[in-house]
Amino acid sequence: MNLTPDLKNYCKNSRADMVGIADLESFRNRLPVIPQNLLTPYAYAISVGIRLKDDIVNRISDHPTPEYSDHYQSINKSLDSLTAQIAQWIIQKGSNAMPIPASHTIDEANLLGNISHKAVARMAGLGWQGKSLLIINPELGPRFRLATVLTDMMLTADQPVKNKCGKCRECVDACPASAIKNVSTDSHYENRDIAINLERCNSKLIEFEAMPGIGHRICGVCIKVCPYGK
Numbered sequence: 001m002n003l004t005p006d007l008k009n010y011c012k013n014s015r016a017d018m019v020g021i022a023d024l025e026s027f028r029n030r031l032p033v034i035p036q037n038l039l040t041p042y043a044y045a046i047s048v049g050i051r052l053k054d055d056i057v058n059r060i061s062d063h064p065t066p067e068y069s070d071h072y073q074s075i076n077k078s079l080d081s082l083t084a085q086i087a088q089w090i091i092q093k094g095s096n097a098m099p100i101p102a103s104h105t106i107d108e109a110n111l112l113g114n115i116s117h118k119a120v121a122r123m124a125g126l127g128w129q130g131k132s133l134l135i136i137n138p139e140l141g142p143r144f145r146l147a148t149v150l151t152d153m154m155l156t157a158d159q160p161v162k163n164k165c166g167k168c169r170e171c172v173d174a175c176p177a178s179a180i181k182n183v184s185t186d187s188h189y190e191n192r193d194i195a196i197n198l199e200r201c202n203s204k205l206i207e208f209e210a211m212p213g214i215g216h217r218i219c220g221v222c223i224k225v226c227p228y229g230k
């Protein structure tokens, strides 16, 4: 029996604002994952998103605010408890599942998590990869945070959506690190450097981390200015 509709209902009733399914076949040996055999036992990835509060995002100017820092932490916690709950639901139905933390940089030198939540979300149809490298949902824009559950449960995968950045360059012009290169893609970038200067972005975020009340490598400017989700 295909439990995709039940699973999606369960996610939405457990505080996910968005949910989609990605077929892992397209990622094998093409996406860096840690450890290298992470995907081997699994066939699908469930992408879930929790939206950011507009009132908090709208108050970001050219740097993050302490309120955004608190919100960032609380959504990460909610996502981690949501993915643990989803994994438990799947295990109770007789399949295997592994939740991936919302925001854990495992390889600091190369700035990598266990798996890119953005790649999973894109293949799960939650949005396109914008010029900012963020996933842009047609309704919410980039105003959400993501997490992933890997599973061997047989599910029905969703399909990616079309890129709608067009001629827009709001994130390019607003980035306080001048890191976004104004390069668009119909699918995904071969590597991150094609879209953004990661070194510049990361240095700016380290600068912001030291500001009073921030304490995390966050920014939020490319989230705030995107016309999608405003």
Ligand code: B12
Binding pocket: 026, 027, 030, 031, 032, 072, 101, 102, 103, 104, 105, 111, 112, 113, 114, 115, 116, 117, 118, 119, 120, 122, 123, 129, 132, 133, 134, 135, 136, 142, 143, 144, 145, 146, 147, 187, 188, 189, 190, 191, 192, 196, 198, 201, 202, 205, 217, 218, 219, 220, 221, 222, 223
């Ligand atoms: C390390 C990290 C950083 C680093 C490096 C950023 C980066 N762009 O990778 C730093 C500290 C600089 C950073 C900054 C930010 N981050 Co950050 N970060 C992460 C983290 C922990 C890991 C990212 C990772 O492993 N990337 C690996 C590379 C290879 O993947 P990628 O960046 O997604 O890009 C490739 C893939 O997406 C691929 N791809 C896309 N589709 C497909 C399909 C197929 C088939 C294949 C093969 C590949 C593929 O194409 C891209 C190029 O190769 C993730 C959480 C996570 N585990 O995903 C959060 C995450 C990416 N960050 C996030 C956010 C919001 C931010 C900031 C806005 C900071 C903030 N919170 O205010 C900035 C934005 C910077 C920017 N414009 O990209 C969100 C993005 C949400 C969204 N709507 O898109 C995430 C997902 C956290 C979360 N839980 O929501 N981050």
Ligand code: SF4
Binding pocket: 132, 174, 175, 176, 177, 178, 179, 180, 196, 200, 201, 202, 204, 205, 218, 219, 220, 221, 222, 223
């Ligand atoms: S997070 Fe900030 S510094 Fe990095 S690309 Fe977005 S706007 Fe630029």
Ligand code: SF4
Binding pocket: 130, 131, 132, 133, 136, 164, 165, 166, 168, 169, 170, 171, 172, 225, 226, 227, 228
């Ligand atoms: S601000 Fe404009 S260019 Fe940047 S991601 Fe959003 S739609 Fe695309």
